Amino acid sequence: MTAPRFLQIHWLASYPGTLINRDDSGLAKRLPFGDAVRTRISSQCLKRHWRTVEDDWALNQIGPEMAVRSREVPEYRVLPALEAEGVATDEIRKAVVLALAQALYGDKAEDVSKRQALLLGEPEIRYLISKVSEIAAAAADAKSAGEAVKTAFKEEKANLSSMRKNGVLEAGLESALFGRMVTSDRAANTDAAIHVAHALTVHAEQGESDYFTVVDDLARDAGESGAGGIFDTELTAGLFYGYVVVDLALLKSNLGGDGALAGKVCEHLVHLIATVSPGAKKGGTAPYAFAEALVVEAGSRQPRTLANAFRQPTAARSEAAAAALAAHLSSVDEAYGAHEKRHHLSLQPIEVPNSSRIGLDGLGKFASAMASA
Incomplete structure (x- = not known):
């Protein structure tokens, strides 16, 4: 088998009594799919938790420096x-910082609420500090300092992209994994090597309004009746299908051609997908679960989701969902050929076509070997 171009990761995970990902009205995110409306977890939510988790498989344990996403760098x-x-x-410092903000976030940057959060690497932040520090130290007053920063960014248009030589x-x-967009310096943009789909329930949405009260301890001790507050929120339960694609060629390119580093990234990613739970209302719902099934494929054809296995809603049981996924994969293999190399993890014995069942460590090592090939 030649070095694969893509790594595909499919997963099933069940979360009972949670509110994992909310919309602007505070309700669970939803998506119509097939014959039913499903509960959804956005790709942004998934990636955020994979990016920021702190454990042995955290991204910040891989080696390269991380980045900061903010509109107030x-x-x-x-x-x-x-x-x-x-x-x-103090006046000069504030002037150069405002001018820098305008260069990074646009002319309306003085109003922080009108900025868009920008992902900047730690090396880039050090570079910006050094650049404006040099200008501020040489400036005679605040006005000339601000103008000097603006001039520097106009003359050296590719301030951030100039660092890409490194x-x-x-x-x-x-940025190397999930990409980024910099409107003020488009050459500094990075294409995402990891593509993450929105996860959705394999069955119709299952939700309930949770009515609850808050007891006022002091009022109760004084003999008063009644609650200190009455509230309601939505809770959902669901067995979710999730899908991730890694463009291995682009990943290696983004990592400077380092195949070993690409392998390490993919090994960590498999562990993060299997064991890191996204979720809000952690104190009230404890939304933690491990994946009940995980299929990892490596190949060179265009990737394809297996979400269509659930276009017709299935039972909210991992055995039923895994059987539907395996049946759909068998149909795809029969129609298009089984060109991908694959292994899977499952809590219950399931038959995945052309795949062997292994544990999470083995699955991570398989992903690493495919990425570093």
């Missing part, structure tokens, strides 16, 4: 650094 990272270094006066990792590991 100049105020929260650059300004404190200038103050700590004692660079120039590799995409200057923008942080997250």
